[in-house]
Amino acid sequence: MSLIYPKQSLEAYPKHLSPGYKSTIKRSPSKPLMIVPHTLSELTGPVYGHDAIQENDNDLTKQHKGEPLGERIIVHGHVLDEDKRPVPNALVELWQANACGRYVHNVDQHPAPLDPNFTGAGRTVTDAKGYYKFITVKPGAYPWGNHPNAWRPNHIHFSVFGHSFLSRLVTQMYFPGDYLFPYDPIFNSVTDEKARARMISTFDLENTVPDWALAFRFDIVLRGREATPLDNDEH
């Protein structure tokens, strides 16, 4: 399979400088990025297999002696390329706050309790159909210092590997109908409404397990699609 990575697809991404999110002001390149051809170095990328993960790495409710507090949820979906074909054997990593909105990270010291039964990190590898599944608890909203009374909408951080280093994606999965969406400069750094919607999971009643856990579906579409004869003519 020989994929190409059209740069027009990146129009869905936020701009490097998005002043509403203040930390971008000093951490975004000020000079134009240089356009260079994709070589073997960009068209290849790390490959991980099932040896990269261990049992329960994808079940964040089973990593400690007891069960974490919070709403138990299933988060699942497919990793796809731009042709909507499955990306098998893709390493998917996630991390998140606990149900109270507190990260285990040492820098997060805001006054919400840590949960001794929750770290908030997980990983898995997609199967042959590009499918992944995590069991976790719904993360809480939390305050941050970007502007007065700033709170992040509930979200789970995702890190995904695809067919090449160009497919590499770090993103955040949001939950449907969050009332904090209009106030969040990180979510709104994606200016196209349809593109923003692709970061919001859908409530998945069909896969909700009665008396046990709600389910949310989050499909992740990575860069990379099959070259057409027309594309080849351009080279």
Add this chain to the structure above:
Amino acid sequence: MSEITPSQTVGPFFAYGLTPNGRCEWDPNGSYSWKNTVESNLVTPDASGTRIHIEGTVRDGDGLPINDCMIEIWQADAQGRYAHGRDNRPLPNTQFKGFGRSATDKAGVYAFDTIKPGSVAGPGGKPQAPHIVVCIFSRGMLRQIYTRLYFDDEPANASDPILTMVPADRRGTLIAHKQPGADNQYRFDIRVQGGDETVFFDI
């Protein structure tokens, strides 16, 4: 219109998930309880070639160190082969993955131990000088930025098809410098913004 999932920032709290045993001096015990998938030491027992150490500081537009940054590197082995199906040449170092990850510490410093990569084919079959693809993630970065690391002791830099596209006065930002008096240690500082801003690629 393509429908890829947009990028979002890695945020300030990735370390316990992505680099738990790395340089997270944020943690009083030096590491979180979660295990690493990706290490900052890429060297495998079967890897041939010259072992090198790469270290540098990442700085923002004010020249201040970025202490919550994650650097990922992707490289060929010493024979110039990538551990990937697209590179169909047989791999001599089957365990060598060529991928590493390092968080920056409180001083904004990242570090890798790896093998010096060999030359790989470039556009039109023209050889590229030994180089490493570098990808930077951080709080305050809504999307990753890519750059390349070249080595100051490689004559092939002069004819590298990518490096020679970079204006001569900015080419130096892509060169790692071998440290005098140290064995195969290279320094590669990254300036995200400012007068001596590193060249980043739109790829």
